[in-house]
Amino acid sequence: MTFDVARVRKDFPILDRTVRNDQPLVYLDSANTSQKPRQVIEAMTDFYERHNANIHRATHELGEEATQAYEGARIKVARFIGAADESEVIFTKNVSEAINLVAYAIGNATSGRLRLGEGDEVVISEMEHHSNIVPWQLLCQRTGARLRWFGVTPDGRLDTSSADDLINERTKILAITHQSNVLGTINPVSDLAARAHAVGAVVLVDAAQSVPHGLMDVASLGADFVGFTAHKMVGPTGIGVLWGRRELLETLPPFLGGGEMIETVAMERSTYAPPPHKFEAGTMPIAQAVGLGAAIDYLTEVDLAAVRAHEHALVSRALEALGEIDGLRILGPTEPVNRGSAISFELADVHPHDVSQVLDDGGIAVRAGHHCAWPLHRALGVQSSTRASFYLYNTLDEVDALAAGIRTAQKFFRVD
Amino acid sequence: MQLESMYQEIILDHYRHPHHKGLREPFDAEVRHVNPTCGDEIKLRVALKDAGGEPAVADVSYDALGCSISQASASVLTDLVIGKPVTEAMEISAAFLQLMHDREAEPDDEVLGDAVVFAGVAKYPMRIKCALLGWMAWKDATARALGSVNGSSASKEQT
Numbered sequence: 001m002t003f004d005v006a007r008v009r010k011d012f013p014i015l016d017r018t019v020r021n022d023q024p025l026v027y028l029d030s031a032n033t034s035q036k037p038r039q040v041i042e043a044m045t046d047f048y049e050r051h052n053a054n055i056h057r058a059t060h061e062l063g064e065e066a067t068q069a070y071e072g073a074r075i076k077v078a079r080f081i082g083a084a085d086e087s088e089v090i091f092t093k094n095v096s097e098a099i100n101l102v103a104y105a106i107g108n109a110t111s112g113r114l115r116l117g118e119g120d121e122v123v124i125s126e127m128e129h130h131s132n133i134v135p136w137q138l139l140c141q142r143t144g145a146r147l148r149w150f151g152v153t154p155d156g157r158l159d160t161s162s163a164d165d166l167i168n169e170r171t172k173i174l175a176i177t178h179q180s181n182v183l184g185t186i187n188p189v190s191d192l193a194a195r196a197h198a199v200g201a202v203v204l205v206d207a208a209q210s211v212p213h214g215l216m217d218v219a220s221l222g223a224d225f226v227g228f229t230a231h232k233m234v235g236p237t238g239i240g241v242l243w244g245r246r247e248l249l250e251t252l253p254p255f256l257g258g259g260e261m262i263e264t265v266a267m268e269r270s271t272y273a274p275p276p277h278k279f280e281a282g283t284m285p286i287a288q289a290v291g292l293g294a295a296i297d298y299l300t301e302v303d304l305a306a307v308r309a310h311e312h313a314l315v316s317r318a319l320e321a322l323g324e325i326d327g328l329r330i331l332g333p334t335e336p337v338n339r340g341s342a343i344s345f346e347l348a349d350v351h352p353h354d355v356s357q358v359l360d361d362g363g364i365a366v367r368a369g370h371h372c373a374w375p376l377h378r379a380l381g382v383q384s385s386t387r388a389s390f391y392l393y394n395t396l397d398e399v400d401a402l403a404a405g406i407r408t409a410q411k412f413f414r415v416d
Numbered sequence: 417m418q419l420e421s422m423y424q425e426i427i428l429d430h431y432r433h434p435h436h437k438g439l440r441e442p443f444d445a446e447v448r449h450v451n452p453t454c455g456d457e458i459k460l461r462v463a464l465k466d467a468g469g470e471p472a473v474a475d476v477s478y479d480a481l482g483c484s485i486s487q488a489s490a491s492v493l494t495d496l497v498i499g500k501p502v503t504e505a506m507e508i509s510a511a512f513l514q515l516m517h518d519r520e521a522e523p524d525d526e527v528l529g530d531a532v533v534f535a536g537v538a539k540y541p542m543r544i545k546c547a548l549l550g551w552m553a554w555k556d557a558t559a560r561a562l563g564s565v566n567g568s569s570a571s572k573e574q575t
Contacts, residue, residue: 352483353485353546354486361419369455370454370455384456
């Protein structure tokens with residue numbers, strides 16, 4: 001099946017608008033947040049206009065419809081990622097909350113396999129987004145456990161040479177990214193998960209950058225927890241997902257206490273609802289769940305295998321075009337193998353803020369800075385970088401516009 | 417192209433050839449400020465002197481990593497405040513802050529000198545922090561330097 005990018009673009013109303021003096025928008029910041037198709041926007045509008053009510057608590061017809069819409073989205077998510085059962089799908093605010101949920105719930109464990117204390121180790125990597133670093137630092141500070149991490153190789157791959165030392169009988173948690181938000185690197189998560197399981201550790205995977213491209217089958221991945229977020233996969237902001245293995249979710253203590261997460265409440269103590277509701281305290285982002293469901297329908301309908309082939313063509317062209325620019329250094333893999341469609345780079349003598357400002361002047365939206373991965377930038381010896389990221393609605397012409405824009409920046413700052 | 421409204425030639429000149437750059441001795445206070453959105457940072461030192469009974473800026477030296485706007489802004493800052501009484505330097509700093517936060521403000525060349533060219537930056541809200549990095553560091557360092565000068569004189573009085 002051929003992928004018709006022109007048809008896809010028609011689904012995204014924002015791609016029609018112009019920016020900075022009536023120029024067409026070239027949106028290359030989807031790893032930051034993706035744009036939303038009309039189908040998602042309309043599903044949310046329809047929910048608010050016709051079905052809005054609170055879920056699980058309301059006994060009227062609207063309440064039934066809202067509950068069905070919300071729980072229907074959970075089923076769609078479960079199918080999309082290959083979960084055994086929809087009760088393994090917990091809705092959160094975003095990936096940060098998904099990871100914090102696990103970290104705080106483990107911190108609340110007073111006994112059993114999940115209890116953490118001095119002598120235990122938590123293993124992450126230098127490639128992580130801050131959201132997969134800081135929650136573990138906080139957990140280690142609270143429990144006395146030790147935080148350790150994988151380094152990165154100079155070419156931006158995970159340095160697994162120290163895996164035998166890092167993953168040992170003291171390891172309780174391995175938390176690692178599936179695909180780097182900066183480098184695009186796709187990590188050998190299944191291998192590492194098998195090692196971690198061999199020593200009895202639990203494994204969390206930050207899949208914020210991989211799930212949007214349909215790269216998730218939790219059954220074969222081998223992780224115990226997987227976090228991702230709707231807004232990077234053509235869905236709305238305000239809702240993320242934590243998938244967890246049923247048996248772990250059953251033993252894991254709650255994180256947030258409140259409405260709808262309980263079974264019984266007395267003044268002295270409470271008992272909790274079974275998962276997933278044990279982890280969904282308070283009124284949840286209902287319309288956002290509906291939007292996420294519509295996003296999954298959309299991605300399924302356009303055929304994700306075709307999308308990935310299209311993205312592969314985009315990133316191949318971009319790696320080639322950017323590689324030809326003097327003074328430009330791509331951070332991370334320069335071959336389109338085991339890498340996603342985000343490309344970060346540094347440009348000699350032009351700061352990323354200045355690069356992105358010149359690109360923006362031409363209507364090209366990219367991200368500049370450390371992309372919430374400060375330790376990774378330090379490890380690679382760069383202060384910050386410019387990142388272009390591609391998604392299903394981008395075109396080869398936009399890749400060429402990016403390369404031309406970078407050359408304009410060099411001319412403007414006279415480093416050509 | 418609207419770029420020239422932000423990147424005025426004076427800004428690019430200061431970026432390419434920054435004034436007073438480098439860390440120097442002696443100094444009364446040293447601070448390190450960071451822009452957490454991009455990781456840009458500046459280490460800045462302030463040396464004060466007595467000028468007819470009131471404190472004045474003897475030197476401002478700095479080492480910085482950052483974009484053209486943050487680098488040029490720090491360079492212009494040093495030109496404007498070195499040699500001035502602290503009270504006057506603080507007025508310049510306040511005028512610069514006003515320039516960044518009030519798009520409609522008419523910049524006063526008398527007070528701001530070369531810094532008026534940063535008016536274009538105020539039109540790009542995401543870059544205001546870049547322009548302010550050096551100024552915030554200078555204000556902080558100066559407050560600390562004044563505190564340490566007063567503090568040491570206070571402790572002398574006690575002994």
